[in-house]
Amino acid sequence: MAATRPKVPSELRRRVLLEAGHRCAIPTCKSTPVEIAHIIPWSKIRKHEFKNLIALCPTCHARFDDRHGPIDQKAMRQYKANLNPLLSLGLANRDGQVAMLAAYQEFRGFFAEWVKAETRYAAVKSRRSSSLKEIADSREDAIHKVARAIGAVADFHTVWGDSEVSDLAGAIFYHIADWSDEIEGTPFPLPRRVSQRNIAEEISEASTELHLAICEQISM
Numbered sequence: 001m002a003a004t005r006p007k008v009p010s011e012l013r014r015r016v017l018l019e020a021g022h023r024c025a026i027p028t029c030k031s032t033p034v035e036i037a038h039i040i041p042w043s044k045i046r047k048h049e050f051k052n053l054i055a056l057c058p059t060c061h062a063r064f065d066d067r068h069g070p071i072d073q074k075a076m077r078q079y080k081a082n083l084n085p086l087l088s089l090g091l092a093n094r095d096g097q098v099a100m101l102a103a104y105q106e107f108r109g110f111f112a113e114w115v116k117a118e119t120r121y122a123a124v125k126s127r128r129s130s131s132l133k134e135i136a137d138s139r140e141d142a143i144h145k146v147a148r149a150i151g152a153v154a155d156f157h158t159v160w161g162d163s164e165v166s167d168l169a170g171a172i173f174y175h176i177a178d179w180s181d182e183i184e185g186t187p188f189p190l191p192r193r194v195s196q197r198n199i200a201e202e203i204s205e206a207s208t209e210l211h212l213a214i215c216e217q218i219s220m
């Protein structure tokens with residue numbers, strides 16, 4: 001007899017819908033109504049877990065379920081990672097979880113600003129036409145953003161302690177910091193191999209891993 005598939009529990013369903021703001025999680029779609037989709041098919045894992053669930057409209061759900069369709073699991077994991085898990089926590093949740101997710105949101109926000117500032121600095125420092133003042137200004141902004149990212153990663157470690165999640169956050173930090181050092185330490189004008197690195201792409205896999213590990217922790 002085939003295993004019957006239980007319904008997604010209503011509280012879990014509610015959290016997945018809240019996380020996506022009750023709209024399709026594909027950012028260029030955002031349609032309503034939405035359904036709950038499994039990133040790894042239910043037939044493979046046979047359980048409903050927050051980290052594996054995402055809200056999709058029926059059209060995107062069908063495109064994703066079509067094995068030959070355009071949306072693969074890796075892309076879907078990245079869409080999940082772009083959602084805001086903080087929204088999924090109800091007020092009934094423990095304070096500890098709220099603090100953990102707040103530290104994660106801070107980490108995400110400050111790291112995004114840091115990467116943006118470094119990218120700008122690299123672009124300015126690679127253009128032969130840039131003035132010394134433009135270079136100095138973009139450098140100063142990057143240094144300011146590094147300081148905030150260091151603060152965010154320190155807070156993150158304080159709240160999350162020694163864990164897989166902290167290790168992943170640390171790995172992301174060091175990857176960006178190495179690139180930042182390279183921009184700073186390479187003379188003007190920066191060669192393309194330094195200025196045109198796509199750091200967001202380089203850290204995207206680790207960022208997705210971090211996000212899903214956090215989802216797992218908070219849905220305990």
Ligand SMILES: [Zn+2]
Pocket residue numbers: 024025026029030031056057058059060061
């Ligand atoms: Zn959609």
